[in-house]
Amino acid sequence: MEHRGVDPYGYFEREGALGKVQERFRGVVAAARERTGEAFGRRLHSAYLYGSVPRGAARPGRSDLDLLLALHHEPSAEDRDTAEVLARGLDEEFEEIDGVGLLLYGKDTLLSEAEQFDLGWFLACLCTPLLGADLAEHLPRYRPDxxxxxxxxxxxxxxxxxxxxxxxxxxxxxxxxxxxxxxxxxxxxxxxxxxxxxxxxxxxxxxxxxxxxxxxxxxxxxxxxxxxxxxxxxxxxxxxxxxxxxxxxxxxxxxxxxxxxxxxxxxx
The missing domain is CATH 1.20.120 (Four Helix Bundle (Hemerythrin (Met), subunit A))
Known part of the structure; x- marks a missing residue:
């Protein structure tokens, strides 16, 4: 039977990994890690990549860089402004990417019962840890149901x-x-x-x-x-x-x- 992204017990396997990032995109990923930490400091709980870059399927000059940032608190207007500046700077500096998508959430929202089968699943299964402690450790395993x-x-x-x-x-x-x-x-x-x-x-x-x-x-x-x-x-x-x-x-x-x-x- 084909793999289909699940383990032998039918649970999703995390699809991305830093080791899958193509050489052409390693520079922008390293910059994203460094600048995210600098921009948010102690406000940041963890940062993640998702999309084609951590899957190793990105197309130079065509694919965007997708980031999810988890803060210790719910995002403020200042946090959103900081995220916008961060995203714009990466997009303008690195020609390998065509845009930056940046999702910003408080960690309590990501771990909430209401989001367990939406944002929680998204983080646990489709996001690759980039910086900080992985919130997926506090989430269940998921099946395609x-x-x-x-x-x-x-x-x-x-x-x-x-x-x-x-x-x-x-x-x-x-x-x-x-x-x-x-x-x-x-x-x-x-x-x-x-x-x-x-x-x-x-x-x-x-x-x-x-x-x-x-x-x-x-x-x-x-x-x-x-x-x-x-x-x-x-x-x-x-x-x-x-x-x-x-x-x-x-x-x-x-x-x-x-x-x-x-x-x-x-x-x-």
């Missing part, structure tokens, strides 16, 4: 109105490209987690995710493959955005709700 599917992406229906508003407000080719990439990534990942419990494994590879989805929904396979292609090479075509928010997105949201239910509400 319906509960995880519901709590990770069971809110697509709630997100679609905001997508529509954002798409309608876009006017420039750069905005269309950015939104096509964002929407396509989320649709492919949601399509994958829709079928994840039946497939019995995990992949973060968008092309593979679309192919796995197509095994269970062949009538939508071509659309999802197209979305995976746009996620990797975004397009400045408003018609693509309309197809996502008027056809594939609503269908996927309805099918997700029917199969897995909706994500548990979070307190404001």
């Amino acid at each position: 319906g509960l995880l599917a519901r709590e990770t992406n069971g809110d697509l229906a709630e997100r679609l109105p905001a997508w529509r508003a954002t798409a309608q407000a876009a006017t420039t080719p750069e905005e269309y490209r950015r939104l096509s990439r964002s929407f396509a990534r989320q649709l492919v990942r949601t399509g994958f987690t829709l079928v994840m419990p039946r497939w019995g494994g995990w992949t973060s590879d968008l092309t593979e995710s679309a192919e796995v989805f197509g095994l269970y929904y062949p009538e939508r396979a071509a659309q999802m493959r197209g979305a995976a292609a746009v996620a990797l090479d975004p397009v400045a075509d408003p018609a693509v955005l309309r197809a996502y928010i008027e056809d594939l997105g609503p269908w996927l949201a309805d099918e997700y709700t029917a199969r897995h239910g909706t994500k548990s509400p979070r307190s404001a």
